[in-house]
Amino acid sequence: MVAYEPLLGDLDVDVLVIGGGIAGTTTALLRKEAGRSVALVEADRLASGSTGRSTGTVTSQHDLFYVTVVDKVGEASAQRSAEANQAAIAILEGLTDRHGVDAYPSRLASHVFTRDESMVDAVRIEADAARRLGLPTAFVEDVDLSFAVAGAVRFDGQLQIHPSRVVRGFAAAVAGDGWSVHEHSRVVGMSANGDTVEVTTERGTIRARQPVVATVLPVLDQGFEFAKTRPSRSYGIAAGLGGEPSEPMHISAESPKRSRTRTRIHAAAARRPVPAVTQLAPPTGSGPSYRRGTPTPRMCSR
Numbered sequence: 001m002v003a004y005e006p007l008l009g010d011l012d013v014d015v016l017v018i019g020g021g022i023a024g025t026t027t028a029l030l031r032k033e034a035g036r037s038v039a040l041v042e043a044d045r046l047a048s049g050s051t052g053r054s055t056g057t058v059t060s061q062h063d064l065f066y067v068t069v070v071d072k073v074g075e076a077s078a079q080r081s082a083e084a085n086q087a088a089i090a091i092l093e094g095l096t097d098r099h100g101v102d103a104y105p106s107r108l109a110s111h112v113f114t115r116d117e118s119m120v121d122a123v124r125i126e127a128d129a130a131r132r133l134g135l136p137t138a139f140v141e142d143v144d145l146s147f148a149v150a151g152a153v154r155f156d157g158q159l160q161i162h163p164s165r166v167v168r169g170f171a172a173a174v175a176g177d178g179w180s181v182h183e184h185s186r187v188v189g190m191s192a193n194g195d196t197v198e199v200t201t202e203r204g205t206i207r208a209r210q211p212v213v214a215t216v217l218p219v220l221d222q223g224f225e226f227a228k229t230r231p232s233r234s235y236g237i238a239a240g241l242g243g244e245p246s247e248p249m250h251i252s253a254e255s256p257k258r259s260r261t262r263t264r265i266h267a268a269a270a271r272r273p274v275p276a277v278t279q280l281a282p283p284t285g286s287g288p289s290y291r292r293g294t295p296t297p298r299m300c301s302r
């Protein structure tokens with residue numbers, strides 16, 4: 001794995017991106033393609049934040065979501081959100097193609113399913129709302145899982161990637177041609193100076209005309225955002241199968257959330273796809289995450 005040197009000394013760039021996850025590396029590469037000089041600084045290793053621990057599904061589907069968005073902001077704004085989601089899939093795929101990033105991309109169907117008969121109407125309504133916004137969706141009852149579901153919204157043509165390979169590939173493309181990427185370079189200070197912002201890391205300073213903070217939580221938090229965060233933990237299992245796993249991606253509509261995807265093992269044996277299941281658990285300390293009869297991660301992996 002390529003290691004990037006910490007920032008030692010001073011830099012002067014058009015765009016400084018703070019944070020080496022999917023948001024930061026994608027932004028940095030897009031700005032570089034637009035002809036800007038770019039630096040990216042990461043406090044730890046690239047992809048060491050939530051991106052590297054995610055299941056790598058790049059989808060327009062986010063739970064039962066579009067009904068709520070239409071209610072809150074109206075159909076026109078919801079449509080722009082839907083279009084932005086679809087565009088993001090194409091942009092990410094385009095960047096991996098143009099820069100030769102081998103992140104095992106696959107276009108697959110993605111499903112949000114329910115096993116709860118009382119939620120079927122909500123799932124059906126979500127499918128209708130998403131279809132009206134122009135998304136490639138349908139209500140379905142068969143989702144190719146080893147247990148019965150009551151219904152699901154299927155989104156066609158979504159993207160599955162290996163998230164840390166994307167981040168590392170994009171960083172490598174940014175770092176070429178003299179622009180720089182620095183790991184172990186935590187931002188500890190920031191001040192405005194005319195048209196530029198001066199950003200201080202532990203051992204260097206960067207002057208940038210456009211700083212981009214892509215750190216999930218704001219750095220140098222003056223709004224006490226950290227006080228609104230809470231710890232939570234997700235559990236995952238990956239299991240090799242004798243044959244090919246079923247193709248689509250799945251996530252449950254009900255809590256606790258269970259997400260099932262296929263991933264690829266690094267082991268030489270030919271980067272075989274294996275199913276991976278993530279259990280998105282409730283906040284730490286808030287009680288048991290299983291109800292009797294809900295499918296466990298182990299069940300979902302079959």
Ligand SMILES: Cc1cc2nc3c(=O)[nH]c(=O)nc-3n(C[C@H](O)[C@H](O)[C@H](O)COP(=O)(O)OP(=O)(O)OC[C@H]3O[C@@H](n4cnc5c(N)ncnc54)[C@H](O)[C@@H]3O)c2cc1C
Pocket residue numbers: 018019020021022023024041042043044045046047048049050051052053054055056057058059185186187188214215216219234278
């Ligand atoms: C179990 C799990 C599964 C998920 N699965 C999916 C999925 O399948 N699909 C999906 O779309 N989303 C998924 N998500 C959510 C997704 O992972 C995140 O929304 C996304 O990865 C966030 O990316 P990011 O680049 O904004 O942040 P991160 O990947 O967290 O990157 C932020 C980076 O900023 C760095 N940083 C912080 N402070 C500083 C500082 N002061 N100076 C410099 N650097 C700093 C951090 O070290 C970190 O590397 C999942 C999340 C979890 C927990």
